[in-house]
Amino acid sequence: MAPIQKECDYLVIGGGSGGLASARRASGMYGAKTIAIESSRLGGTCVNVGCVPKKVTWNAANIAETIRDSKAYGFSVDQTAPFDWPTFKQKRDAYVKRLNGIYEKNLVNDKVEYIHGHATFTSPNSVSVTLDDGSKTDISAKKILVAVGGHPSKIDLPGAELGINSDGFFDLEKQPKKVAVVGAGYIAVEMAGMLHALGTETHLFIRHEKFLRTFDPMIQDKVTAEYERQGIHLHKNSSQSKIEDLGNGMKKVYYKDQNGEGTMEVDTILWAIGRAPEIEKLGLDKTGIKQNEKGHILVDEYQNTNVEHIYALGDVCDRGFELTPVAIAAGRRLSDRLFGGQKDAHLEYSNIPSVVFAHPEVGSVGMTEPEAREKFGNTVKIYNSAFTAMFYAMMDPDDKAPTHYKLICEGPNERVVGLHIMGLGSSEMLQGFGVAVKMGATKKDFDSCVAIHPTSAEELVTMK
Missing domain, CATH: 3.50.50.60 (FAD/NAD(P)-binding domain)
Structure with a gap:
């Protein structure tokens, strides 16, 4: 035919x-x-x-965290069954x-x-x-x-086919009890955070000391530390040599990390090593x-x-x-x-805001500090703010997650060329600040905006 x-x-x-x-x-x-x-x-x-589907899953994980946090506000929420994954x-x-x-x-x-x-x-x-x-x-x-x-991307090592990738994550019919997530980019970090929040014992294998390594160093440092504080098992400076099928859905991971050589039995291996x-x-x-x-x-x-x-x-x-x-x-x-006859129509690829739905959320627009210093040298000025969001005021010290904000400014007018935030509400917060950075706002413009109180976002217009 x-x-x-x-x-x-x-x-x-x-x-x-x-x-x-x-x-x-x-x-x-x-x-x-x-x-x-x-x-x-x-x-x-x-x-x-x-x-x-990632954001829907993140919402579920966020609700799980809220249920746990609700006790500090006087609620007694009885969970009659584990999270109903199916x-x-x-x-x-x-x-x-x-x-x-x-x-x-x-x-x-x-x-x-x-x-x-x-x-x-x-x-x-x-x-x-x-x-x-x-x-x-x-x-x-x-x-x-x-x-x-x-x-x-596929990984080349014996038994790699026993794992799933980020596409396969959404095909899982039941929640993993113990998972090895391999990768250090936003996909690995997001999925590790979601699984941990939903109650899976989560091990995150990264090749270096930190993850999210294309982000500003503040984001790398603080989110890595926060994942450790929450109880996610971080295997730094790690590599895998082979995966072995143990039967009954169980696999054995052979690996090296900062503590030397080891093995681990898990029911799920998630490869998130890039695309x-x-x-x-x-x-x-x-x-x-x-x-x-x-x-x-x-x-x-x-x-x-x-x-x-x-x-x-x-x-x-x-x-x-x-x-x-x-x-x-x-x-x-x-x-x-x-x-459409618009001869110069094209996308400007500068100052594109992005968010990582980690736990907590991360937002970033503009240059990292190393990028800004490489381009502008000693004209760069950095403003930082670290605090505990008001949401955690009712909680025990060990249950309080930190918030970190950073403004990167350059030149005599202190034009804001980078903005990096980590904490509750960062994803929704970043869109408006992304407009400001795209328009070339200065530190003075930020300071002249009246703060909305009490919010975390007000810290971005009151930094000293």
Whole structure:
């Protein structure tokens, strides 16, 4: 059976947040004939195995912490049973499935043709799509966007397949009793924090002394110390040599850490060692697209690849911000430029705020202190604040979590070039302060804003 032949103005490969945002704007706002292709579930990593189910799980963990903390406020909450992981998972899956349907409905509303299948380049201007039934559809396009995202990186050691990755975390049918989380980035830190808060004995294996090592040193120091205070078992300077299957769902981890060699029996091993671009079956060799040593597609600030009429955005490219809102913003601006006549439309990749849903939350926007000192030298001035949030006023000393804030300023006007916060409410707090930093606010601007009392956020406008 001969392949179906299609043509379009704009072909988007990848149905994640960035690709869909670009496709919908191109078609719905500018009338470009647009086709979007996705081989898995609509919404990409964020909706299915990332931000959305992660935040729902973090909410559950936060509630567990609140139940424990409620005793200090005079409540007597009797837990008649442990956390009901299977029921929670069922409801979380249903929520994600509903979002998949909403994404598909939005494509219909914006007149984007959606094809479920796997696309492979056959030339710089065409792809062959293998559909679910095995049939083929060939598509030629004037412009093509590659927005296929990434996948968890694999680790190469004996028995590694006995573990799961961050995608597999959301497939767990029952709560782990004892888990080994391997990794030091935000995914590892978030999942270790959630599991610990929900009652799992949690061991976090990191290669160095601290985790979140791309963040400001204050964040690295304070969150690492806080995880240790909470009782998460940190294995620093660690490596694993092999994993052994013990049967009955149990595995033995062979490792080295700061205390020497050891073994550990766990029911779950979670690899969270980074992500790689989803390019293996894309046929990029047919296009001449340039990639870096890790396989990421090279793009400029306008999302252009080296091949005319092919663009890339999101986790598959080399811009360094694997964040859903970044991909969405880049996708919309790309369509504004390609089809809306806005010749200079592009995403500014500076001062992008980000949050880690750790325990407690972390927020960061702008430069770290080392970055600022490297760029501005001795014109940098640092403001720090460390305190206990009012929420903990009713609690015993051992139950109080610290809050740490840091402002990084430069020049005679003390322009705020970095803001780093750790503590209750940081995720919601950061959005407004992110606007201020993006606008070039100075320390004087912060000081001139009347504090909202009593809040933790007021510390950011009263620092001395």
